[in-house]
Amino acid sequence: EAGVTQFPSHSVIEKGQTVTLRCDPISGHDNLYWYRRVMGKEIKFLLHFVKESKQDESGMPNNRFLAERTGGTYSTLKVQPAELEDSGVYFCASSLNGNIQYFGAGTRLSVL
Amino acid sequence: AQRVTQPEKLLSVFKGAPVELKCNYSYSGSPELFWYVQYSRQRLQLLLRHISRESIKGFTADLNKGETSFHLKKPFAQEEDSAMYYCALSLTGFQKLVFGTGTRLLVSP
Structure with a gap:
């Protein structure tokens, strides 16, 4: 089966611009998570979707970040x-029942 | 606050030597502990979880609630074990993972 896919793999933008990251979870996985690793720091949780609903968005850093999961399939950040x-690096993960999370390869975001 | 500590950024050993990657956590409840691994140019993948109590690729980890530790061990390291290892916990009633900063294991021939 296909794993979690993320697009793009790398994005370079200038400060002030807008970027949209996409995550396609494993088919049938209702749970979708976003994490990020800022240089030199640990991987940190951003938010968790159950289908199209935001279950936990306690890790979203500020209102410049908007995550959506319309229709409960793919998600954008x-x-x-x-x-x-x-x-x-922004990681997406999905899980079937909330136990084991399967991660995507990540999107490396560089803001210049 | 919940925290996972991996004190070593880099652990370098020779092939055949024993390996222990340390992980300590702070959490007042009953967490579920995991070890994730990221090999070069590959995605993060689950290595093992404490409730499974299994050995994967020769690695084992025992949850010690008294010492709040979940150290990862392997008696004889192999070159293909070279990777980045992350300890993580999930909180009771929540699914988000709290990660440590990771330990890079380098196994030399």
């Missing part, structure tokens, strides 16, 4: 406007 400190 939009950063608008991007700041330098948003640079890092």
Whole structure:
């Protein structure tokens, strides 16, 4: 079966621009999670969807970040406007029943 | 606050040597503990979880609630074990993972 896929693999943008990251979970997985790793720091949780509903968005850093999961399938994470400190690797994960999370390869975001 | 501590950024050993990657956590409840691994140019993947009590690729980890530790061990390291290892916990009633900063294991021939 196909794993969690993320697009793009790498994005380079200038400060102030908008970027949208996409995550396609494993088919049938209702749970979808976003994490990010900022340079030199640990991987941190951003938010958790159950189908199309936000179950936990306690990790979203500020209102420049907007996550959606319309229809309960793929999800997007939009950063608008991007700041330098948003640079890092954004991971998406999905799980069937909330036990084991399967991760995507990540999107490396570079804000210049 | 919940926290996972991996004190070593880099652990370098020779092939055949024993390996122990340390992980300590702070959480007042009953967490579920995991070890994730990321090999070069590959995605993060689950190595093992404490409730399974299984050995994967020769690795084992025992949850010690008294010491709040979940150290990862392997008696004889192999070159293909070289990777980044992350300890993580999930909280009772929640599904989000709290990660440590990771330990890079380098196994030399």
